[in-house]
Amino acid sequence: MGLIRYLDLINLDLIYNLLIAAAIFAFWVVLRRVFTDLVFKYVLSFTQKTKTNLDNLLIEGFRGPLQLFFIVLGLYLALSYLPFGREADLFIARCFRTAIIILITVGFYNLADRFQELDGELEKLLGIKIDKILWPVLAKAAKVIMVALSVTIIAQEWEYRIDGFIAGLGLGGLAISLAAKDVLTNFFGGLVIITDKPFSIGDWIATPSVEGTVEDINFRSTKIRTFADALVTIPNAVLANESITNWSRMGKRRITFNLGIMYNTPKEKIARCIRDIKEMLEKHPEVHKETIFVRFDSFGESGIEIFLYFFTITTNWAKYLEVKEDINFKIVEILEREGVALAFPSTSVYFENELQANVKH
Numbered sequence: 001m002g003l004i005r006y007l008d009l010i011n012l013d014l015i016y017n018l019l020i021a022a023a024i025f026a027f028w029v030v031l032r033r034v035f036t037d038l039v040f041k042y043v044l045s046f047t048q049k050t051k052t053n054l055d056n057l058l059i060e061g062f063r064g065p066l067q068l069f070f071i072v073l074g075l076y077l078a079l080s081y082l083p084f085g086r087e088a089d090l091f092i093a094r095c096f097r098t099a100i101i102i103l104i105t106v107g108f109y110n111l112a113d114r115f116q117e118l119d120g121e122l123e124k125l126l127g128i129k130i131d132k133i134l135w136p137v138l139a140k141a142a143k144v145i146m147v148a149l150s151v152t153i154i155a156q157e158w159e160y161r162i163d164g165f166i167a168g169l170g171l172g173g174l175a176i177s178l179a180a181k182d183v184l185t186n187f188f189g190g191l192v193i194i195t196d197k198p199f200s201i202g203d204w205i206a207t208p209s210v211e212g213t214v215e216d217i218n219f220r221s222t223k224i225r226t227f228a229d230a231l232v233t234i235p236n237a238v239l240a241n242e243s244i245t246n247w248s249r250m251g252k253r254r255i256t257f258n259l260g261i262m263y264n265t266p267k268e269k270i271a272r273c274i275r276d277i278k279e280m281l282e283k284h285p286e287v288h289k290e291t292i293f294v295r296f297d298s299f300g301e302s303g304i305e306i307f308l309y310f311f312t313i314t315t316n317w318a319k320y321l322e323v324k325e326d327i328n329f330k331i332v333e334i335l336e337r338e339g340v341a342l343a344f345p346s347t348s349v350y351f352e353n354e355l356q357a358n359v360k361h
Contacts (some may be wrong), residue, residue: 021078028074036067061111065103072099098154105150112142121337136201136216189236190219203248204317212232252288252311253320259331260303260343269338274306276334281310286323286328288313303343 028035043059076096080089194217199205203214205224212226222239224232259277261270278294281287288311297307312323335342 024079025074032070062107065107112139169355185237189240192240198244208241215292242344253315256309259306262341
């Protein structure tokens with residue numbers, strides 16, 4: 001009877017400890033958002049007074065990990081309350097430190113995605129202008145470094161020796177380089193694109209293989225959104241060896257065409273049309289004044305050809321089409337005012353002998 005009573009007391013103590021541990025864990029889980037909001041409210045009251053936006057981004061990046069931290073903390077306190085013994089407590093403490101390292105890594109990982117928002121501040125503080133094309137690459141490089149450091153610290157926390165692993169990488173470097181030849185080729189192709197900077201994120205480019213807007217560039221490839229809304233991924237090694245036309249860096253946009261008018265148009269009207277069209281282009285606010293050509297060019301198959309060659313100030317495609325349409329309407333008004341008809345494809349047939357009509361009465 002005494003043994004049974006002793007066992008019952010042990011079970012009751014165990015149940016009591018489990019209930020207390022569960023209550024501790026539930027307390028932190030339920031109130032994790034409250035604690036997170038309190039911490040953020042307190043910290044933001046200081047960071048909002050600073051001139052830089054870095055601290056605000058840092059706090060926002062750690063909002064999610066901070067909520068998880070309170071859950072991990074609650075689990076750690078609950079397990080620590082239970083009488084597992086010294087070895088188990090050491091194991092729990094090691095797991096807790098590992099979780100903290102992972103949460104810190106996640107916070108900085110989130111920050112890397114939003115670091116581009118500091119572009120203007122870095123330019124003011126350091127006098128450095130970082131091209132948009134570099135931000136995705138820098139963010140990915142920062143993520144790789146953070147994950148590598150995190151893995152190294154966790155390995156050391158669990159007393160794993162990484163010296164042999166690093167030595168193994170050195171011995172297997174040749175095999176890895178041979179197996180990853182294409183990866184390395186694309187990586188160095190990406191470095192060529194980044195250093196030469198033939199385009200930036202958001203630029204409209206054209207290559208022999210694709211035309212569209214650059215959306216992203218990473219260590220292996222560049223993603224281009226075509227005008228058909230398809231996403232094309234091109235290996236950097238291919239793109240670095242192709243000719244690239246960057247339409248977004250045009251200073252002006254060309255318009256050129258031949259205007260055909262009827263052959264029976266009097267010479268005086270042709271001269272007035274040429275003069276009025278050129279004056280209209282010179283006075284148009286959206287036409288670049290540096291190069292404007294309006295000339296009687298040639299005698300075409302269907303009519304007299306007037307050659308027009310000029311540039312618009314805008315390089316935006318939609319605005320360019322709007323300007324071009326406005327100029328076309330103004331040209332039509334000039335032709336209508338002068339009573340000049342546009343030429344159209346036609347064929348005239350001449351008979352050497354006069355035709356005789358065969359009429360029967």
